[in-house]
Amino acid sequence: MAPPGGNETIAAIATPFGRGALGVIRLSGSEAAVLAARLLRLPSKDSFEPRKSLLGRAYGETEIDQVVAVFYPGPGSATGEDLVEITCHGSTYILELLMQNLLAFGARAAAPGEFTQRAFLNGKMDLAQAEAVAALIGARTEQAHRSALNQLEGECSRRVRAARQDIIELLVRIEANLDHPEEDIPSLTQAEACSALGRSSQSLARWLGSWDQGRIMREGARVCIVGRPNAGKSSLLNALLGFDRAIVCASPGTTRDTVEEPARLGRLPSVLIDTAGLRERCADEAEREGMSRTERALDGSDIALLVIDGSRPIEPADRAVHERVLAHAGRRPVISVLNKADLACRVAPANGDLRISARSGEGIDRLIEEISRRLSPSGHCAEDETMAISSLRHFECLRDAHAELVQAEEAVRLFPLQWEDKAASHLRRASRCLGEIIGEGAPDEVLRTIFSRFCVGK
Amino acid sequence: MAPPGGNETIAAIATPFGRGALGVIRLSGSEAAVLAARLLRLPSKDSFEPRKSLLGRAYGETEIDQVVAVFYPGPGSATGEDLVEITCHGSTYILELLMQNLLAFGARAAAPGEFTQRAFLNGKMDLAQAEAVAALIGARTEQAHRSALNQLEGECSRRVRAARQDIIELLVRIEANLDHPEEDIPSLTQAEACSALGRSSQSLARWLGSWDQGRIMREGARVCIVGRPNAGKSSLLNALLGFDRAIVCASPGTTRDTVEEPARLGRLPSVLIDTAGLRERCADEAEREGMSRTERALDGSDIALLVIDGSRPIEPADRAVHERVLAHAGRRPVISVLNKADLACRVAPANGDLRISARSGEGIDRLIEEISRRLSPSGHCAEDETMAISSLRHFECLRDAHAELVQAEEAVRLFPLQWEDKAASHLRRASRCLGEIIGEGAPDEVLRTIFSRFCVGK
Numbered sequence: 001m002a003p004p005g006g007n008e009t010i011a012a013i014a015t016p017f018g019r020g021a022l023g024v025i026r027l028s029g030s031e032a033a034v035l036a037a038r039l040l041r042l043p044s045k046d047s048f049e050p051r052k053s054l055l056g057r058a059y060g061e062t063e064i065d066q067v068v069a070v071f072y073p074g075p076g077s078a079t080g081e082d083l084v085e086i087t088c089h090g091s092t093y094i095l096e097l098l099m100q101n102l103l104a105f106g107a108r109a110a111a112p113g114e115f116t117q118r119a120f121l122n123g124k125m126d127l128a129q130a131e132a133v134a135a136l137i138g139a140r141t142e143q144a145h146r147s148a149l150n151q152l153e154g155e156c157s158r159r160v161r162a163a164r165q166d167i168i169e170l171l172v173r174i175e176a177n178l179d180h181p182e183e184d185i186p187s188l189t190q191a192e193a194c195s196a197l198g199r200s201s202q203s204l205a206r207w208l209g210s211w212d213q214g215r216i217m218r219e220g221a222r223v224c225i226v227g228r229p230n231a232g233k234s235s236l237l238n239a240l241l242g243f244d245r246a247i248v249c250a251s252p253g254t255t256r257d258t259v260e261e262p263a264r265l266g267r268l269p270s271v272l273i274d275t276a277g278l279r280e281r282c283a284d285e286a287e288r289e290g291m292s293r294t295e296r297a298l299d300g301s302d303i304a305l306l307v308i309d310g311s312r313p314i315e316p317a318d319r320a321v322h323e324r325v326l327a328h329a330g331r332r333p334v335i336s337v338l339n340k341a342d343l344a345c346r347v348a349p350a351n352g353d354l355r356i357s358a359r360s361g362e363g364i365d366r367l368i369e370e371i372s373r374r375l376s377p378s379g380h381c382a383e384d385e386t387m388a389i390s391s392l393r394h395f396e397c398l399r400d401a402h403a404e405l406v407q408a409e410e411a412v413r414l415f416p417l418q419w420e421d422k423a424a425s426h427l428r429r430a431s432r433c434l435g436e437i438i439g440e441g442a443p444d445e446v447l448r449t450i451f452s453r454f455c456v457g458k
Numbered sequence: 459m460a461p462p463g464g465n466e467t468i469a470a471i472a473t474p475f476g477r478g479a480l481g482v483i484r485l486s487g488s489e490a491a492v493l494a495a496r497l498l499r500l501p502s503k504d505s506f507e508p509r510k511s512l513l514g515r516a517y518g519e520t521e522i523d524q525v526v527a528v529f530y531p532g533p534g535s536a537t538g539e540d541l542v543e544i545t546c547h548g549s550t551y552i553l554e555l556l557m558q559n560l561l562a563f564g565a566r567a568a569a570p571g572e573f574t575q576r577a578f579l580n581g582k583m584d585l586a587q588a589e590a591v592a593a594l595i596g597a598r599t600e601q602a603h604r605s606a607l608n609q610l611e612g613e614c615s616r617r618v619r620a621a622r623q624d625i626i627e628l629l630v631r632i633e634a635n636l637d638h639p640e641e642d643i644p645s646l647t648q649a650e651a652c653s654a655l656g657r658s659s660q661s662l663a664r665w666l667g668s669w670d671q672g673r674i675m676r677e678g679a680r681v682c683i684v685g686r687p688n689a690g691k692s693s694l695l696n697a698l699l700g701f702d703r704a705i706v707c708a709s710p711g712t713t714r715d716t717v718e719e720p721a722r723l724g725r726l727p728s729v730l731i732d733t734a735g736l737r738e739r740c741a742d743e744a745e746r747e748g749m750s751r752t753e754r755a756l757d758g759s760d761i762a763l764l765v766i767d768g769s770r771p772i773e774p775a776d777r778a779v780h781e782r783v784l785a786h787a788g789r790r791p792v793i794s795v796l797n798k799a800d801l802a803c804r805v806a807p808a809n810g811d812l813r814i815s816a817r818s819g820e821g822i823d824r825l826i827e828e829i830s831r832r833l834s835p836s837g838h839c840a841e842d843e844t845m846a847i848s849s850l851r852h853f854e855c856l857r858d859a860h861a862e863l864v865q866a867e868e869a870v871r872l873f874p875l876q877w878e879d880k881a882a883s884h885l886r887r888a889s890r891c892l893g894e895i896i897g898e899g900a901p902d903e904v905l906r907t908i909f910s911r912f913c914v915g916k
Contacts, residue, residue: 016476021595457479
């Protein structure tokens with residue numbers, strides 16, 4: 001992909017818009033130091049000592065500001081080409097005046113993400129790392145931040161390269177079968193190819209399985225609180241939040257619409273969803289609508305907390321509702337929560353039931369631990385984090401690569417003759433899909449879309 | 459004034475709040491380099507080469523971000539003490555995590571303006587210069603920006619010092635009269651003292667006169683558009699703005715309330731005020747209220763544009779209204795504008811009248827020039843700007859100093875005996891007032907108030 005505008009020197013305000021103590025302008029390209037020297041009225045670009053702060057004054061027609069400029073010569077700079085950072089007072093007026101002059105001297109206003117794009121084009125980072133820069137800036141939770149940082153430092157890229165290497169080695173052996181059947185290279189049997197392809201596709205399948213984990217990191221786990229009316233669902237929401245969000249009322253059926261509230265459960269970013277109580281039969285139209293919303297909330301959740309009033313015996317109507325929840329939850333984890341533990345218990349806890357009191361706070365910490373545990377079934381949350389897929393683009397590339405491997409395996413299994421040809425072409429496509437993640441052979445269209453999502457100045 | 463918290467090392471996020479490419483954290487104080495080295499897990503603060511960018515990784519419990527740190531050793535730094543600037547990715551999450559760790563290591567979150575306050579306390583700048591930093595960051599117009607920059611570079615301070623020096627020299631000569639009347643130092647006569655005091659007080663009076671000029675720079679000139687109903691006042695507002703802001707209607711009396719709109723007239727920041735048409739007599743209560751608002755707007759304006767419909771002959775009712783405007787305007791400049799120049803002219807232009815057409819745009823540029831000229835009567839706008847008083851605090855100090863000089867002069871004139879004593883005590887007070895502008899002998903209270911208006915990180 002040719003950089004838009006070729007080798008022009010680009011300039012941008014790199015700090016957020018608004019008033020602050022400091023503002024920073026970045027310049028990148030072959031003329032970066034020349035333009036900066038002109039702005040500071042220095043004799044030449046040689047006035048800059050590489051990577052050393054230079055205190056000076058920036059001028060347009062008249063003086064604009066006292067500034068500090070640092071010159072990072074390419075290719076050792078962040079963008080891989082000459083880069084200058086100019087720090088001035090944090091006034092929008094000053095920043096814009098400096099930009100105007102740099103543009104008048106011949107710089108071009110950078111497009112969003114163009115600095116990172118140049119770093120990518122100059123081989124300073126691969127595409128997954130470049131994407132991590134935007135993810136890092138946008139990270140709002142501990143997990144999203146750590147995942148983006150791992151990706152920036154090449155963790156994701158290393159995994160992609162390893163998976164791709166496996167595929168390419170297999171491809172080489174299959175092609176050896178094709179090209180030199182007469183030579184005495186130990187030939188690959190169909191059974192061997194099948195088993196190698198199975199291993200690769202299973203490994204990608206495991207990785208694809210981490211997509212939900214990645215989504216939870218970015219958007220928070222959706223925790224749906226369900227149960228019969230007056231079981232204490234809204235009280236539990238408030239207890240988990242640590243403050244009163246939902247209207248709690250002794251009369252049953254207080255919550256009609258679903259209530260969503262972002263929360264942090266231990267280290268887990270999450271969205272708590274309080275729902276209308278479920279009944280065996282609905283009294284009126286409004287209640288029916290409330291219940292159908294509850295079921296939709298359950299459909300879109302990652303885990304359900306089934307709240308049961310532990311202070312009164314379980315009746316057939318309760319059982320019917322509980323079964324409906326379990327049926328609706330499908331493969332989602334459901335935690336049964338026996339609430340009102342501050343009152344006398346009238347329900348025998350089943351295995352895995354948690355006794356809590358939303359009112360006194362008893363058992364809430366244990367419930368939070370259990371939610372985290374159930375959402376990372378392997379119990380190796382830290383490992384999963386680095387493995388998790390963090391962008392839809394990566395998910396789609398991996399999914400396509402996986403589909404190609406599955407088809408390759410089928411081809412080997414189904415065709416006794418010429419299986420090599422068919423498998424090889426699937427393997428080539430799988431390799432290409434993985435390459436796209438790190439930007440090898442990624443089409444221009446893809447690159448443009450990715451970098452256009454960045455903020456200007458990065 | 460002792461810095462609040464003594465010699466603690468302070469830390470703050472110096473870039474505006476929000477998402478951006480880069481964020482900067484500043485650390486100032488004796489431990490700045492030690493804390494930064496700890497954050498970057500460097501062996502010691504000696505890992506920093508002064509003023510040179512160091513690429514590293516910042517850590518809390520785990521890695522937080524890839525950062526660039528620059529160490530500016532005191533006393534050559536901006537604050538006059540050890541200073542470190544850490545540039546990271548522009549994410550609020552990352553910036554806050556870095557801050558949390560620096561605070562945990564022993565830094566204190568800086569109060570607003572505390573970095574500049576330390577620069578002041580360490581003698582890196584005087585108080586007027588320190589105030590200019592805040593003014594510079596807040597500047598929104600070319601004039602405000604240039605005035606703040608001049609003040610930062612010491613223009614205001616030099617003028618204050620010169621005025622103060624004159625006063626001190628006079629004081630020394632008067633005190634010589636008092637202390638050593640017998641010695642043969644050429645003694646100061648009453649007439650000489652009177653004339654020297656007159657020169658000083660006149661010079662301060664001229665400076666005080668620039669207060670309005672300074673206000674115009676900061677807030678814009680208030681340009682009040684007045685005239686009889688249907689003279690075309692709202693059309694003129696729109697013509698000066700370059701877009702349709704006011705509702706223009708052929709029926710007279712359309713504008714009831716005053717309409718204010720910020721605008722740029724050439725290089726002059728201004729606020730245009732459109733008003734209800736003035737009649738000889740009011741038809742009803744609403745109209746009376748509208749007219750009294752017009753008169754209040756005129757009272758608060760810097761210049762009035764009296765709009766006259768040039769397409770119909772002037773009647774006695776017109777004259778009555780025009781005279782009322784001139785009487786009300788007092789010493790403010792009034793420009794008579796003969797509007798509707800696109801129609802046949804039925805009014806003989808008096809000297810200074812401007813013919814325009816708000817509808818066609820004819821004469822608007824000349825009107826804008828005339829407004830600028832009338833608001834800077836000396837015609838030396840550029841010189842006045844550097845002289846203009848930019849803060850109420852400076853105005854009050856100058857006003858008090860001026861009052862003391864006037865009283866000193868009176869004392870010299872009115873008391874044939876012991877005039878020296880009285881004049882000397884007034885001069886000492888005048889000198890103290892001027893000193894307060896640059897922070898010499900400024901009370902703690904004043905300093906606290908000034909720096910608390912800054913943004914954090916500066």
